Amino acid sequence: xxxxxxxxxxxxxxxxxxxxxxxxxxxxxxxxxxxxxxxxxxxxxxxxxxxxxxxxxxxxxxxxxxxxxxxxxxxxxxxxxxxxxxxxxxxxxxxxxxxxxxxxxxxxxxxxxxxxxxxxxxxxxxxxxxxxxxxxxxxxxxxxxxxxxxxxxxxxxxxxxxxxxxxxxxxxxxxxxxxxxxxxxxxxxxxxxxxxxxxxxxxxxxxxxxxxxxxxxxxxxxxxxxxxxxxxxxxxxxxxxxxxxxxxxxxxxxxxxxxxxxxxxxxxxxxxxxxxxxxxxxxxxxxxxxxxxxxxxxxxxxxxxxxxxxxxxxxxxxxxxxxxxxxxxxx
Amino acid sequence: xxxxxxxxxxxxxxxxxxxxxxxxxxxxxxxxxxxxxxxxxxxxxxxxxxxxxxxxxxxxxxxxxxxxxxxxxxxxxxxxxxxxxxxxxxxxxxxxxxxxxxxxxxxxxxxxxxxxxxxxxxxxxxxxxxxxxxxxxxxxxxxxxxxxxxxxxxxxxxxxxxxxxxxxxxxxxxxxxxxxxxxxxxxxxxxxxxxxxxxxxxxxxxxxxxxxxxxxxxxxxxxxxxxxxxxxxxxxxxxxxxx
Numbered sequence: 001x002x003x004x005x006x007x008x009x010x011x012x013x014x015x016x017x018x019x020x021x022x023x024x025x026x027x028x029x030x031x032x033x034x035x036x037x038x039x040x041x042x043x044x045x046x047x048x049x050x051x052x053x054x055x056x057x058x059x060x061x062x063x064x065x066x067x068x069x070x071x072x073x074x075x076x077x078x079x080x081x082x083x084x085x086x087x088x089x090x091x092x093x094x095x096x097x098x099x100x101x102x103x104x105x106x107x108x109x110x111x112x113x114x115x116x117x118x119x120x121x122x123x124x125x126x127x128x129x130x131x132x133x134x135x136x137x138x139x140x141x142x143x144x145x146x147x148x149x150x151x152x153x154x155x156x157x158x159x160x161x162x163x164x165x166x167x168x169x170x171x172x173x174x175x176x177x178x179x180x181x182x183x184x185x186x187x188x189x190x191x192x193x194x195x196x197x198x199x200x201x202x203x204x205x206x207x208x209x210x211x212x213x214x215x216x217x218x219x220x221x222x223x224x225x226x227x228x229x230x231x232x233x234x235x236x237x238x239x240x241x242x243x244x245x246x247x248x249x250x251x252x253x254x255x256x257x258x259x260x261x262x263x264x265x266x267x268x269x270x271x272x273x274x275x276x277x278x279x280x281x282x283x284x285x286x287x288x289x290x291x292x293x294x295x296x297x298x299x300x301x302x303x304x305x306x307x308x309x310x311x312x313x314x315x316x317x318x319x320x321x322x323x324x325x326x327x328x329x330x331x
Numbered sequence: 332x333x334x335x336x337x338x339x340x341x342x343x344x345x346x347x348x349x350x351x352x353x354x355x356x357x358x359x360x361x362x363x364x365x366x367x368x369x370x371x372x373x374x375x376x377x378x379x380x381x382x383x384x385x386x387x388x389x390x391x392x393x394x395x396x397x398x399x400x401x402x403x404x405x406x407x408x409x410x411x412x413x414x415x416x417x418x419x420x421x422x423x424x425x426x427x428x429x430x431x432x433x434x435x436x437x438x439x440x441x442x443x444x445x446x447x448x449x450x451x452x453x454x455x456x457x458x459x460x461x462x463x464x465x466x467x468x469x470x471x472x473x474x475x476x477x478x479x480x481x482x483x484x485x486x487x488x489x490x491x492x493x494x495x496x497x498x499x500x501x502x503x504x505x506x507x508x509x510x511x512x513x514x515x516x517x518x519x520x521x522x523x524x525x526x527x528x529x530x531x532x533x534x535x536x537x538x539x540x541x542x543x544x545x546x547x548x549x550x551x552x553x554x555x556x557x558x559x560x561x562x563x564x565x566x567x568x569x570x571x572x573x574x
Contacts (some may be wrong), residue, residue: 202439235421235480239412239435239487248436253425 032300040298044305047118047292056090064101064109075111080153095327120302123288125298126307130205130284131313137210138270142217148224148248160218167215172208173276180280182291205277207283220262224255257328264321268314274309287308332491332522333381335358338390350376351387352546352560361415363523363552365533368543369569370528376525377543378495381524382413411439414484418496420476422468428455428463428479432486439485439495449488455480458512474505481512490518494525530574534558542566 005013017090024217032039062080069075074095076088087117093112097103117125148160167175214305236246278287289306332355335376348372358364366374376493380383380392383399384405384442392399394409398558423431432451442450455461458478462472468476477497484492494513510532517523527533533540534554541551542563550563558574567574 063542143453173485231421232423235415235423235483236435237416238382238384238406238413238415239483240407240439241435245438249438250423252422257425259369293468304570 016314017137023105034314036322038301039168040296041301043296043298044120044301047296047305049115049121051113051119052116053111054114056111058086058088058103058105058107060086061104062082064097064103066300067097069094074110078103078109078139080290085100119201119288119292120285120305120309123283123285125314126202126283127271127274127285127310128287128313129268130202130274130282133206134209134213134274135267135268137206137226138213138217138267141210141214143252144212145218146225148219150225164218167212168219172212172273173279175212176208176276176280179211180204182205195280201280201282204261205274205280205282207276209270209274212273213266216266216269217263220259220266221255222260225251228254229256229314257325259322260328262319268317271313271317272310332360332395333524334391334393335377335381336391336393338374338377338380338387338392339531340380340385340387342567350546352548354548356541356548356551358522358524359365360522361519361520362538363517363525363536364541365537366524366526366541366543367528367530367533367569368549372543373546374543375495376546378493378524378526381491381493382415384415385522391446394442402534407439411435411487412489413491413493414487414489415493416477416480416484416495416497418499420473420480420500422476422480424468424484427465428460428471431468431479432483432520435483436486450486454485455479457485461506472505473501474508477501477505477509478512481509481516486517491522491524494523494527496526496528498527498529501526522531528573530558542569546570 004137035057039284056076058076058078065077065079065085067074067076072092074090076090076095076097077085078121079085079089090110091112093110099107103109105304145160145161145227148156149162149164151157174175182199184199185202190196191198202265225247232254236250237243241249274284275286277284278290281287285306289302292302296302333369335354335356338351338354339349342348342350342414354373354377356364356377366377368374376385380387381394390400392414397409399409401404402480407511422428423434423519426434429451432454433444433447435448436450437444441448452464453463456463458481460475460478460482463471463475463479471479479496491537498509501509506529510529513523513525513532514536517554525537539551540554540557542549542557542561542565544565550557550561550566557566558570561570
């Protein structure tokens with residue numbers, strides 16, 4: 001029998017939870033107040049979006065012939081010494097030239113401000129991009145691996161086994177180094193020798209994460225398939241379905257439902273593990289945060305923000321999977 | 332139609348066991364053969380060898396003249412012609428009753444959606460479950476599930492039907508409804524091999540009864556002879572225990 005709390009005890013311990021939480025936060029704030037750290041939360045938003053000045057410079061030498069305003073923007077016509085007129089469009093902003101001015105190459109005719117994404121936002125987008133690519137490739141690898149893992153064909157079975165043990169038995173950080181330094185050296189030199197193109201660091205990061213995740217997904221898929229009653233395969237095969245038809249129509253759909261929760265855990269790990277890619281110059285969220293810290297020195301605020309952003313990503317994924325589970329469970 | 336010659340089957344796991352020894356049977360088209368015997372006698376293994384769910388180790392099995400132990404044989408094609416009904420139903424729980432009956436028609440027989448659905452509805456009516464077409468199998472009783480399983484197998488228009496203890500997992504009051512469907516099928520001239528403990532069914536419907544023990548066929552013959560005047564002591568003992 002489960003232990004029961006009285007209503008009074010229940011209220012006391014529920015309140016205790018919040019008190020403990022508040023005390024921990026207060027304790028931390030108290031500690032920071034003892035050192036000379038000035039909180040500057042105001043700088044954080046500027047790392048999401050910033051206002052940037054954009055200057056419009058003359059590309060020719062000549063004379064400003066006319067300045068006409070057209071709606072919100074302004075057109076500055078510069079007549080070059082060779083008689084050719086070039087028009088410059090300045091969106092809503094500041095006009096720095098006036099009619100009849102002599103301009104040289106590089107002179108600023110006008111400037112305007114534009115919203116540009118800041119470091120943290122760029123990093124967040126990069127983290128999402130890396131994660132999505134890695135998850136998709138990881139799922140594919142995992143399904144192929146999982147099916148191969150229980151194949152009757154020893155070549156397929158042993159390959160999958162080797163893959164899983166090799167990847168699970170070595171640190172992800174080392175794998176990323178291997179893909180980036182050894183992989184890229186090989187690939188780039190081979191390309192240099194035989195012609196072709198270089199692969200950017202981003203893709204080495206994706207490959208490392210996808211292959212790492214694929215190994216875990218392989219085991220998840222294998223256990224999912226094996227958890228489905230043998231009778232299901234026998235029924236499907238006895239109707240004349242092939243091995244792969246039976247897997248595709250009967251086994252995998254049922255296995256998918258069971259492996260969704262461990263799969264979600266794996267993908268949440270992947271999002272967090274993507275923070276390691278900073279070491280191979282992929283500017284994902286963690287690396288972006290570190291860069292932001294070096295320019296602003298607001299390390300407390302930025303790292304807290306960084307952590308919160310990861311939490312938003314992983315929690316969203318977790319909610320999405322819960323939704324999927326409910327939808328699949330209802331059918 | 333089914334020609335089994337000198338078949339041996341050995342299981343190696345969990346420990347070595349000779350499940351079938353020198354089994355030779357010939358079954359003609361339209362014949363209803365009931366296989367009986369104590370548990371572990373090899374009767375289910377024998378049945379499962381007929382559609383290659385188990386692979387016989389020695390001997391020859393011809394289904395409509397096709398050697399199913401030959402590696403060059405496309406076993407999926409043979410299986411499409413041989414329906415099987417399992418003790419534990421093995422319906423697909425993620426598909427509705429109708430989808431269960433439709434799926435293999437579409438995937439294996441490549442029938443159009445409309446054609447497959449029509450065939451499914453006809454068969455569900457035949458087994459008396461048409462009002463449950465859109466229900467998922469776990470919501471049905473055992474007897475209903477088994478009737479759906481029979482409809483699913485019949486939807487492939489098989490030439491042979493194999494029944495592996497189809498009523499053993501059912502509550503007593505549901506056995507009748509499943510046996511009735513099987514009787515109808517037998518009357519329509521389906522070639523059937525039935526592993527069962529239902530002696531009433533064997534007596535009433537079977538053209539021939541095969542008694543197996545210890546992986547061998549001990550005795551076979553028409554039900555009258557079998558139940559009234561068995562020749563082997565082992566058969567007598569078995570019948571005296573269960574009748």
